[in-house]
Amino acid sequence: xxxxxxxxxxxxxxxxxxxxxxMAIGVTLAFGVMNLINLxxxxxxxxxxxxxxxxxxxxxxxxxxxxxxxxxxALVAALLEVTLIRPLYARGHLxxxxxxxxxxxxxxxxxxxxxxxxxxxxxxxxxxxxxxxxGSNIQYPVYRLAITSVAILxxxxxxxxLSRTRLGxxxxxxxxxxxMIGALGVNVRALFTAVFVISxxxxxxxxxxxxxxxxxxxxMGDPLLILALAVVVIGGIGSLKGALVASLLVGLTxxxxxMVFPDLLGQLVGNIVANxxxxxxxxxxxxxxxxxxxxxx
Amino acid sequence: xxxxxxxxxxxxxxxxxxxxxxxQQKIKLGLILGLSGPLNVVGAEQKRGFxxxxxxxxxxxxxxxxxxxxxxxxxxxxxxVQEFSRLIEKDKVDLITGLTASNEIIAAMKPIxxxxxxxxxxxxxxxxxxxEQCNPYYFNVSFQNAxxxxxxxSYMVNAGVKKLYLIGMDxxxxxxxxxxxxxxxxxxxxxxxxxxxxxxxxAADIAKIRASGADGVFxxxxxxPGIAFVRQWNQAGLGGKIPLFSNxxxxxxxxxQAQGKTAMGIQMSAVYFAxxxxxxxxxxxxxxxxxxxxxxxxYAGLAYDAIMLIDSAVxxxxxxxxxxxxxxxxxxxxxxxxxxxxxxxxxxxxxxxSTYAVVVDARPDNSLYLKxxxxxxxxxxxxxxxxxxxx
Numbered sequence: 001x002x003x004x005x006x007x008x009x010x011x012x013x014x015x016x017x018x019x020x021x022x023m024a025i026g027v028t029l030a031f032g033v034m035n036l037i038n039l040x041x042x043x044x045x046x047x048x049x050x051x052x053x054x055x056x057x058x059x060x061x062x063x064x065x066x067x068x069x070x071x072x073x074a075l076v077a078a079l080l081e082v083t084l085i086r087p088l089y090a091r092g093h094l095x096x097x098x099x100x101x102x103x104x105x106x107x108x109x110x111x112x113x114x115x116x117x118x119x120x121x122x123x124x125x126x127x128x129x130x131x132x133x134x135g136s137n138i139q140y141p142v143y144r145l146a147i148t149s150v151a152i153l154x155x156x157x158x159x160x161x162l163s164r165t166r167l168g169x170x171x172x173x174x175x176x177x178x179x180m181i182g183a184l185g186v187n188v189r190a191l192f193t194a195v196f197v198i199s200x201x202x203x204x205x206x207x208x209x210x211x212x213x214x215x216x217x218x219x220m221g222d223p224l225l226i227l228a229l230a231v232v233v234i235g236g237i238g239s240l241k242g243a244l245v246a247s248l249l250v251g252l253t254x255x256x257x258x259m260v261f262p263d264l265l266g267q268l269v270g271n272i273v274a275n276x277x278x279x280x281x282x283x284x285x286x287x288x289x290x291x292x293x294x295x296x297x
Numbered sequence: 298x299x300x301x302x303x304x305x306x307x308x309x310x311x312x313x314x315x316x317x318x319x320x321q322q323k324i325k326l327g328l329i330l331g332l333s334g335p336l337n338v339v340g341a342e343q344k345r346g347f348x349x350x351x352x353x354x355x356x357x358x359x360x361x362x363x364x365x366x367x368x369x370x371x372x373x374x375x376x377x378v379q380e381f382s383r384l385i386e387k388d389k390v391d392l393i394t395g396l397t398a399s400n401e402i403i404a405a406m407k408p409i410x411x412x413x414x415x416x417x418x419x420x421x422x423x424x425x426x427x428x429e430q431c432n433p434y435y436f437n438v439s440f441q442n443a444x445x446x447x448x449x450x451s452y453m454v455n456a457g458v459k460k461l462y463l464i465g466m467d468x469x470x471x472x473x474x475x476x477x478x479x480x481x482x483x484x485x486x487x488x489x490x491x492x493x494x495x496x497x498x499x500a501a502d503i504a505k506i507r508a509s510g511a512d513g514v515f516x517x518x519x520x521x522p523g524i525a526f527v528r529q530w531n532q533a534g535l536g537g538k539i540p541l542f543s544n545x546x547x548x549x550x551x552x553x554q555a556q557g558k559t560a561m562g563i564q565m566s567a568v569y570f571a572x573x574x575x576x577x578x579x580x581x582x583x584x585x586x587x588x589x590x591x592x593x594x595x596y597a598g599l600a601y602d603a604i605m606l607i608d609s610a611v612x613x614x615x616x617x618x619x620x621x622x623x624x625x626x627x628x629x630x631x632x633x634x635x636x637x638x639x640x641x642x643x644x645x646x647x648x649x650x651s652t653y654a655v656v657v658d659a660r661p662d663n664s665l666y667l668k669x670x671x672x673x674x675x676x677x678x679x680x681x682x683x684x685x686x687x688x
Binding site for chain 2: 002005008009012013015016019112117118119120121123124131137138139141143144210212213214215216217218219220223224226254255256258259262267271275
């Protein structure tokens, strides 16, 4: 196998992994801090893509469109948290699953209502519309490298926020002993809103960046949410470190599975194994460590 | 109690009254489409074609006013069965048309057979219903699934493809269409692979295609995944380097806006495209453009044909739609002006029609359209008709 292809597929795997990481952070933070199972998280990615499509249709500057889209998501997420999500914290997980699933259906219909059923167009930012030469015959899109880099930066920013700031300290404390920080006078309500908004913005960042690659249409975040849930289970529910490791593991497994298994096992069986590789990995991890790679207890 | 009894008697009288050989005052047409669910873009386009047809007919079928009872099949077989039962038993429609997904059509066969209810299908029909399970009450006015890709194998050979890579979505239609593309193809096949329905990023597969040394790719991806595949194909720098083949599902007017220029040069097979030059189609396309501001996709053209077919049959039986056998005979004649030009039914009530090779091209104003390259298969039947017991 050519070295060029190996490098190219590694880039592809890392990119998929980092997008999943942006999604998985939100799922795992919501569970760790608020004890909330949030199936509406895929809709945040979708809204990010719709917002950048709508904003970039209005302004030629990608930067302005980007800021408008992210601000829009922050606003929507804050409204959603205060009105619909907040009452769910005190409820059981089944209620949360039903309610957040309902919210995602409602948001899927809402975008059809506003923007129509047909997919929207998002153009690439011009500066990133080029290729990097790998080896002799492979041109790798700059845009995909940019996605990976931005996702890594976003991840680093989040770790800095959690480990170096007061807000981060409170979030970590909330994840450990929720009742205690309330008793110590921290405004838990505002803290939860902040966590929800940060999570939504990270998912939306994924959507903003995927807009030019995927079909921007109703329900586009749902398949990625399913993979992100697999990531969270593999990494250990509630663990950020687990989410990072599992995201990269899933991204690389999926990409290299697709490349290797059909050659190894023949087209038919190889295809089936390649398509199921992430879930086979998940089953193996659960069998050996039921709480996931970095899960507690 | 007395009132309901009287109402029941009155209703019974009415029912018997209209069951006679008299022309009806009004026809009840059931229209069932996948308006919600994963194929809602297709369902909505079918509805647009239907609306233009009803406009052209002045809201009448065979000159008789129509009451339309609408239903949503949700691209879901069990919802389809429920809605068919409702249309037949509760709404008491005279005949039904529509449906979007192949698995819905299979699910609809039991209710229509039990009730002897005629159903005119507007979208691709699965192989079993053209072959051994052909059904006297099912008329498929659109295409048999494999028919949509007929002639692509030899077309790719003529285009100089020697090493073909086939890739498609891992479900019924993905398998049927990619296998149909291999019929008549004589070169090497370097891979024939399927990706899960939920996959949206094809970077890994595209890298593999490039590394395989293929000089032609046949890809079956309808709707959203089709948009993603085509855009990523171009972003990987393969657009214009390796020719991309498909059938009409990959790129047509419903996705042109989202694919933009990246769709240029894709070569596909089609049974209908907006640039077909015949009087019925010129009228249909002109009015569609006025109302919706773009070319109709094939789903709209085929829905339009379904209504025109029903109109011709209702006219032939002079509105006596309760006479199912007479209505069937009239439908079978297909005595209407199809937007596809030549059209007739085979003994299995599936179309005999031409398949064309088309390419995505741009007009001087930069809008995309489908340009005819050549006829890929002339007035061809489907591959399964010999297995159908109906003669």
